[in-house]
Amino acid sequence: MKVLLVDDHALFRSGLRMLLATLNRGVTCVEAGSLAEARARITEHPDIDLCLLDLALRNETGLGVIGMVKEAAPRIAVVVVSGVDEVATIRQCIDAGAMSFIPKSAAPEMLTQALRHVLAGEVFLPEQVATALDARPPRASLTARQLQVLQALSRGLPTKLIARELSLSENTVKEYIGAVLETLGARNRTEAVIIASRLGIGALGAQSTA
């Protein structure tokens, strides 16, 4: 599994790389200190699965950086690792296509746990985000296919790419998405991701497991 670390603080990157290596020997890290470097790494390594991304880079700051990474490589699951930990910002990150959010201010054991989830392809969000949304238990369990769609949805994939990945037609995917949202009681993708994180759903993605 290949992970791209994007953070302008070299020492933080290096710590994160070590932590990932201790958690999972199969992880290879590539690092970038700026968005330009990140684009270059993405071109060099088309097989990057996951991107741990800081929102505050030297010259680019804010939610835009998520969009820029998604634009460069829509398949990469973006996990925001940020010093900001306001619920609003976290939701906006998910709106912008991020799959998970790890606050840098989290306690060491929390960081480890979050990274374990993320490496396993699961959605991770800080507890306060999940509790902020009044999520009801799902009305029914999801089918295997629906779980795959939810997983792809969590990774921020557009319908077209989900269709290609699952070898389905776009219309079928849209139907699946509708069904997933209804089952979870979510109004949109963001809520679906939040609920997924709360229910620990999403680990079935074939790509994201190392």
Added chain:
Amino acid sequence: MRAELDTERLIELVRLHAQALLRMPWVQALLVVGIGLFAHGYIVLWQLSVWGVATVSVELLRAQAARAALQRGDTIDPRRAHRLFVALAALSGGAIGMGGVWFLPQLPMQPQALFGAVLFAIPAAGVAVSQSSRYILAAYALSMLSPPAVMFGVLHPTQAWGIAALTLLYCTVLILVAADGERLLLRSIVIRHERDRLVRDLEEQNAAVEAAKAEAEQSARARARVLAAASHDLRQPLHALSVYSAVLAANPTQEVLQEVSHDVDQIVRSLGNLLHGLLDLSRLSAGNYVPEREPFAVDRVLREVSSEFQDTAARKGLSLAVDLTPTRVVGDAVAVGRITRNLIDNAIKYTEAGGVRVTLRQERSEDGTALAAIDVTDTGKGIPESEHARIFEEFYQLDNPGRDRNRGVGLGLAIVQRLCELIGAGISLDSKPGAGTRITVSLRAPVVSDIPESLAAAAGAEASLQGKRVYVVDDERDIRNSMKALCRAWGMEVETAESGASLEQLFARCGPPDLMIIDLRLGEGAHGAQLAERMQSRFGAFAVLIITGETSSDALQEANRSRYTLMQKPITAEVLRRAIGAAVSRDAVLPAAAGSLPRISQPS
């Protein structure tokens, strides 16, 4: 003040009078028509017409002069204009009065009296027109009333004296009234001044309040900016520490441990620097810092500060040159040292090739006083014009995207600027991308020549070290290097040796020095005092200073037996200087008598 007020009053008066004069042709024409109506039965029309045309023409002339005066506005010479108006008033009054001379004899008694009354009433109106100028009114009234009064006297000789007296009295009263008016005008001008001053004062106070408010807002913004930057920069290393802590908790391998400890060390250092920098800055900002005002040798401070950086510069392959004009000023030596230290530190950090140069020169102030100015010039990459204003901001770092903490925390120049403000020094920047950077600190402290005794003594000692040859013998490289830098800073020629063998080679190559500074314990059991004795017996006399880190009394006693001056580590630069000065200035045959120098045997 009085003269100014008078001038202003005159300007005001001329202006008001000129405005009134603009209307006078119409008034005069009405007067002519009125007199014509009641007098045409007695006086031939052509005579009336000649008088009417003449008087109206004079008023037209006055109106013309008034218009010209008004157009000149403030550029007018009020005294000249006033004289002109006085003359014109006399002309106008005369022209009207001549009517009396001409018509009175032709009129029967009753109209005569009426005409006289009209003539006497006109100057009363003139008080208003003259705008209370005594002179204009006097010229107008006297020249108007005198001729008809004389004619009246001729026509009625029995009443001549009475009429003359009444006319004079009347004119006097009019002039007194005018004088009152003049005072009133003056007073109104004074009041206007008072009002203007109050308004100005108010505006000034307002401006001061506004400025204070703006300053407070700006400083609040600056504080907020510093706080935001500080919290970001303090949090970043904390976040990193938290990750490393997670790594440690996850049972890392031995090699990871090494990496972790190295990185954690870096993080802790940078956190420390950051906190120290912030605390320094806040101490400087809090207004608690009181700058020293003592005479000191700026060149000496700069030389010592520069010598601290010789090693750092050398490790980076940079030259660090000094060019110092001996200069003494009254000021804060510690602040100047700190400023220079930060500037050199910064210059070395941002220079990859070439070098850094520290220059001390004297510049002339506007009044010709000699002032000290320090330049720190580097051959680094330079700073774009657009960034010049920002480099002194807290946490600003040029081109350090990774916020690599080895390149500092971005507080050095902010501290420099704050210190410069505190000691009243000016700071300026001359830099272009690719052309290096020069930062100039103008101390704005006058160069002093009368040096207090202690400094003069130090200067004497300094001069006596100039050109002296010294050998530094120590087995530790860092000590050799710092001693070398220090002695060089004092103008000495320095050679070093790290062992007995290399010392012998040095003596064989260069002969004996003026002074040898030698460690008591060199590596491999070599003994400093014994080495010194051996060299003296082979190469003749030279001064010796023995330095030791030993604290055990046995070792010290042993060293004391060696007849040489012994110095206990740590040794401050100042103490070392004094010791060297004493050692090399002693002309007596060596070895030196022990105890001639204050012995430093207390580890401090």
